[in-house]
Amino acid sequence: MKIKNKNGKEKLGKKGVFFTLISIMIVATLFLWFNGRQYASNVDTIPVTSERISRANDFVNDVNTHYIDTFSTVATYTALSAIITYEKERGAFLSYDDLQCALKTVPAYGIMLNGTWTDQSSDIYFTTTPNLAQNPNPQSNFISFGGQNSASQSFSPSSSGNLQSATFSVKWAMPPWGNIIVELRDSACGKPGPNVIDSAVITSFIDFLPHTVTAIFSSNPYLVSGREYYFVFSSTGSQSSGVRIDKGNAYPQGQAYKTGTYPISFYLDSKLSSPIIGNNYLSAKLQELANLSKDIYFYNTSFYIIDYSIYQDNQSGPWAVIAEANVNYTVNTTIAAWLANISVKSKVPIAGIEDPYIAIKTNGLYTNKIVNSFEGITTDYLTNSKLWGYGNFTNMLKYKAYKPDPNAPNYLMRFYDNMSASSCCGIESLIYFDDYNVNMSYIDYCYWSNICPGSQPGLNVSLYTVDELSIPPFNFLIEPYHAVQYQISQNTTFYTNDSTGWA
Amino acid sequence: MGIGNKKKIVNKVCFQHNNKLRGKKAYYYSLDAFIAIIVITIGLFIVLQSGSNVQPKQNIYIFSESITNYFTHTKIYDLNDELYPTTIKVWKQDGTITYFTNNLLEQTGELYAKGQLPLANQFVENVTGNAIDPNFNFELIIDNIQIFNETKIPKENSKSLISSTVLITGLIDASTSWGPYVAEIRVWQ
Numbered sequence: 001m002k003i004k005n006k007n008g009k010e011k012l013g014k015k016g017v018f019f020t021l022i023s024i025m026i027v028a029t030l031f032l033w034f035n036g037r038q039y040a041s042n043v044d045t046i047p048v049t050s051e052r053i054s055r056a057n058d059f060v061n062d063v064n065t066h067y068i069d070t071f072s073t074v075a076t077y078t079a080l081s082a083i084i085t086y087e088k089e090r091g092a093f094l095s096y097d098d099l100q101c102a103l104k105t106v107p108a109y110g111i112m113l114n115g116t117w118t119d120q121s122s123d124i125y126f127t128t129t130p131n132l133a134q135n136p137n138p139q140s141n142f143i144s145f146g147g148q149n150s151a152s153q154s155f156s157p158s159s160s161g162n163l164q165s166a167t168f169s170v171k172w173a174m175p176p177w178g179n180i181i182v183e184l185r186d187s188a189c190g191k192p193g194p195n196v197i198d199s200a201v202i203t204s205f206i207d208f209l210p211h212t213v214t215a216i217f218s219s220n221p222y223l224v225s226g227r228e229y230y231f232v233f234s235s236t237g238s239q240s241s242g243v244r245i246d247k248g249n250a251y252p253q254g255q256a257y258k259t260g261t262y263p264i265s266f267y268l269d270s271k272l273s274s275p276i277i278g279n280n281y282l283s284a285k286l287q288e289l290a291n292l293s294k295d296i297y298f299y300n301t302s303f304y305i306i307d308y309s310i311y312q313d314n315q316s317g318p319w320a321v322i323a324e325a326n327v328n329y330t331v332n333t334t335i336a337a338w339l340a341n342i343s344v345k346s347k348v349p350i351a352g353i354e355d356p357y358i359a360i361k362t363n364g365l366y367t368n369k370i371v372n373s374f375e376g377i378t379t380d381y382l383t384n385s386k387l388w389g390y391g392n393f394t395n396m397l398k399y400k401a402y403k404p405d406p407n408a409p410n411y412l413m414r415f416y417d418n419m420s421a422s423s424c425c426g427i428e429s430l431i432y433f434d435d436y437n438v439n440m441s442y443i444d445y446c447y448w449s450n451i452c453p454g455s456q457p458g459l460n461v462s463l464y465t466v467d468e469l470s471i472p473p474f475n476f477l478i479e480p481y482h483a484v485q486y487q488i489s490q491n492t493t494f495y496t497n498d499s500t501g502w503a
Numbered sequence: 504m505g506i507g508n509k510k511k512i513v514n515k516v517c518f519q520h521n522n523k524l525r526g527k528k529a530y531y532y533s534l535d536a537f538i539a540i541i542v543i544t545i546g547l548f549i550v551l552q553s554g555s556n557v558q559p560k561q562n563i564y565i566f567s568e569s570i571t572n573y574f575t576h577t578k579i580y581d582l583n584d585e586l587y588p589t590t591i592k593v594w595k596q597d598g599t600i601t602y603f604t605n606n607l608l609e610q611t612g613e614l615y616a617k618g619q620l621p622l623a624n625q626f627v628e629n630v631t632g633n634a635i636d637p638n639f640n641f642e643l644i645i646d647n648i649q650i651f652n653e654t655k656i657p658k659e660n661s662k663s664l665i666s667s668t669v670l671i672t673g674l675i676d677a678s679t680s681w682g683p684y685v686a687e688i689r690v691w692q
Contacts, residue, residue: 019532019539027546047564058575059670067683070672074680081678280680289670289683296668296685349677 049335056299056333060340068325068344071285072107076310076323076348079107082268082276083415084356086112088364089273093356093417101189107323108308110281111194112268115261117152123256124153125248126231129165132157132223135251138169140210143245146178146238148262151245152192153231154254162220166231169246170202171210178237179204182215187228191257194265195283197221197229204237210246228254232264282308282325293331300332306341312412312425318404319372320347321412350411355429357414361448366433370411374399388487394469402427405485407453408445419449434474439463440501441479450501453481461499464492566639567665567690573634574608574688575669588629605673608686612671615645616681627651640691645671646684664691
């Protein structure tokens with residue numbers, strides 16, 4: 001076909017723009033192809049999802065390997081310092097049990113438990129909504145509390161769930177009337193723990209009849225099956241024994257207790273002349289972390305400290321303590337969630353912390369800080385290499401340093417005045433003051449305990465003076481075992497077999 | 504004039520006309536090809552240009568991820584003293600850097616927590632000297648304080664900006680921790 005223009009002249013037709021058409025088609029194809037590629041590469045949902053999960057995984061890894069370890073180290077060091085100060089300011093050692101409890105609750109919550117709980121013969125009546133645990137059938141057999149007295153009932157949920165409320169039966173024994181406070185606490189050291197999970201106030205009634213009352217826990221705390229919790233009852237408005245709470249059946253999963261101590265727990269800082277712990281306890285730091293993760297990552301993070309302990313063993317050696325935190329946590333990012341129980345062990349050096357033993361034994365007159373080196377040499381090196389001698393011995397006295405010794409008590413034993421041997425972690429220092437002249441070895445743990453290696457408690461041990469050192473009034477004495485350990489036997493002179501020591 | 508002559512004349516005219524037409528056709532074909540080349544050239548140019556717009560988005564994302572990973576996964580003990588300015592080695596020896604298990608971001612945070620802002624800035628400059636692509640802009644902010652800034656174009660004029668936040672904390676010694684702080688790494692182009 002030929003196409004003609006207006007003047008009747010023949011046109012070239014489609015053949016005339018053949019290459020142009022082809023080129024436009026090629027370019028159009030290229031456009032479509034590139035646009036398609038660009039569209040595909042901008043599908044952001046997949047990288048964003050994977051990136052968010054990857055970031056959350058990094059956060060969880062940091063929780064496992066870094067955050068808890070860091071917080072736990074500082075919490076432990078601070079807690080030890082605070083407990084020493086508490087002992088010093090009280091002028092008395094804690095008992096073994098109280099110390100073990102404090103080593104759990106102070107680094108974890110900054111709180112010390114107070115008082116002794118006595119077992120009651122039968123258990124308190126209670127039911128819960130939903131039915132997570134119960135001790136039904138009130139018996140009209142009451143336990144009294146109020147004022148400075150508190151009662152408690154431990155229980156263990158048979159299933160996990162959010163607790164909405166708990167029901168009890170109470171009556172007044174005597175006015176004045178007041179509100180009844182019911183706390184839900186965790187458990188620590190076999191008694192109501194430091195962590196008040198929730199609390200409820202029951203408005204008082206003005207008669208002497210039994211009333212079934214319901215404590216509503218507004219935060220609906222999540223209780224875990226098998227874990228131990230406590231209801232703790234108190235009333236500030238009443239006199240002692242003003243309120244009575246009804247007992248029920250014998251409850252195999254818990255026990256009722258009563259204490260005459262008030263309060264049953266306190267922030268340790270509140271008992272010190274100046275605060276030491278501040279917000280450096282583990283639960284506060286973990287809460288800060290959870291809040292930040294919510295603010296910047298939009299994660300719902302929660303932590304629960306199942307257990308906390310501080311101890312010394314072969315792993316810690318004499319110059320550190322092991323802080324072991326068992327923590328349950330959840331990190332929920334909405335597209336993925338992590339739920340884990342982890343145990344984090346932190347090795348916390350004790351260098352620089354005070355020795356409570358010297359401070360309390362001298363009524364705060366002298367304080368020693370744990371130092372294990374002088375003039376660039378560690379006492380471990382001197383002990384292991386048998387390089388002790390008169391010069392290093394006098395330097396140890398001068399620098400108030402500590403040396404390892406398997407017959408000495410370890411650092412933690414010094415908190416509760418136990419001077420028996422710790423083969424892994426024993427440390428000793430030399431008495432450097434002349435306020436108390438007694439016929440006893442001037443190795444710190446021998447000095448007050450009258451127990452020295454090679455002697456039986458109450459039995460005599462031979463004592464020697466040290467040349468050019470034992471100059472009255474500083475009558476430094478040493479017994480044969482330590483004279484050999486420090487390699488100064490040739491610098492000693494027999495003094496007496498009568499080691500009278502401290503009364 | 505005979506029919507034969509007329510035909511000859513017509514043939515001659517047609518031949519001349521055809522020759523003219525052929526010349527025009529050739530001209531049109533040449534013009535067509537020329538236009539096609541221009542269309543393809545312009546088309547390719549536009550397509551490649553639009554394609555190259557996609558690339559920076561990819562690169563800045565990769566760069567942001569890589570610089571964040573570099574800061575959060577490289578430990579002090581990973582740094583080869585020979586490949587970094589001597590200040591890093593000196594700081595390791597004089598105690599300015601104490602925890603060799605710190606990653607680079609934590610070390611920067613520790614210096615910031617100790618109030619050593621110029622050192623923190625210098626530290627970041629030293630460890631990023633060879634790691635930052637000069638085509639990108641980079642800024643490190645800790646606890647809302649700008650620690651380091653490598654800017655060629657202002658953020659306000661950037662085509663794309665990626666921000667990564669990380670929570671950092673650490674020890675000054677056994678008795679004192681710092682943080683947790685929010686550390687933000689911003690990269691833009």
